[in-house]
Amino acid sequence: MVDANDMPGHLIRRLQQSAVAIFHQEVEGAGLDLTPVQFAALDQVARAPDIDQVTLAGLIAHDRTTITGVVDRLAAKGLLTRTVSKTDRRARTLHVTQDGLALLARVRPHVEAAQAAMLQGLEAPERDEFLRLMKKALEAINALSRAPLKQV
Numbered sequence: 001m002v003d004a005n006d007m008p009g010h011l012i013r014r015l016q017q018s019a020v021a022i023f024h025q026e027v028e029g030a031g032l033d034l035t036p037v038q039f040a041a042l043d044q045v046a047r048a049p050d051i052d053q054v055t056l057a058g059l060i061a062h063d064r065t066t067i068t069g070v071v072d073r074l075a076a077k078g079l080l081t082r083t084v085s086k087t088d089r090r091a092r093t094l095h096v097t098q099d100g101l102a103l104l105a106r107v108r109p110h111v112e113a114a115q116a117a118m119l120q121g122l123e124a125p126e127r128d129e130f131l132r133l134m135k136k137a138l139e140a141i142n143a144l145s146r147a148p149l150k151q152v
Contacts, residue, residue, distance in 0.1 A: 019036075019114075020036060022117045022118055023035075023039075025114075026110045026111070026113050026114040026117070027039075027107060027110050027111070030106070030110045032103065032106060032107050032110065033077070034103065037060070037062065037070050038070055038074055039107065039111060040060045041060060041062075041067065041070050041071065041074060041080075042074055042080065042096060042100055042103070042104060043104060044056055044060055045080060045094045045095070045096050045100075046101065049093075049094075049096070050093045050094070050095070051093065051094055052085060052088075052091040052092060052093055053068060053091075053092060054091070057147065058148075058149070058150030059149075059150065060149075061145065061147050061148060061149040061150075062147050063146055063147040066147075071094065078097055078099050078100075079096065079100035079103060080095065080096060080097065080100055081094070081095045081097055082094055082095075083095065
């Protein structure tokens with residue numbers, strides 16, 4: 001029997017727990033109120049204004065139910081707005097507000113510091129290889145996810 005500490009699923013879960021803790025430590029330590037998922041959503045909308053919630057969910061690999069709550073919280077904080085789509089009245093397009101853009105500018109250095117801290121035990125070439133292998137592994141199992149990453 002393989003020890004749990006040698007199983008990829010267990011190690012990935014532990015890495016995720018640490019990654020979230022590091023993110024919160026960096027961001028909250030700077031006096032900012034943003035979760036990793038909220039950052040990913042806000043950042044993606046800033047990069048692709050006028051996307052709808054379904055597209056956003058696919059671009060950051062989150063299910064539709066979760067993304068609705070994320071967008072609701074970002075809108076309540078005044079960081080995002082939703083407007084009726086010009087092409088589909090049932091859909092809402094998303095836009096980052098000026099406050100949202102200002103928060104992104106303030107939080108990015110802390111997010112980058114968190115990313116570096118997550119891989120601090122690896123040398124630069126190891127970090128590159130680790131990221132390459134994670135992407136390769138994820139690509140191979142993406143379709144098995146409840147919320148697969150979707151490229152637009």
